[in-house]
Amino acid sequence: MTTQQFTTLCGRTLRNTDSQYFPSAQYHGRVIYLCTEACLGAFLADPKKFHKAHRKSKEKPPKPAAQK
Numbered sequence: 001m002t003t004q005q006f007t008t009l010c011g012r013t014l015r016n017t018d019s020q021y022f023p024s025a026q027y028h029g030r031v032i033y034l035c036t037e038a039c040l041g042a043f044l045a046d047p048k049k050f051h052k053a054h055r056k057s058k059e060k061p062p063k064p065a066a067q068k
């Protein structure tokens, strides 16, 4: 049994699993993976926007919700 680690385009690192269980697509000549079908749908709808949005969110983590 082989285990591998890979990172989805949306920034999730998946370990001890097989990429065949995750949706994949071609992007800039490379095969990229998404964590869910919903993610894949969003990516296919607008790959550029999706990639940009997730790169941004990686650099700048979302603010915690304001508490009263």
Ligand SMILES: [Zn+2]
Binding pocket: 008, 010, 012, 034, 035, 036, 039
């Ligand atoms: Zn995802």
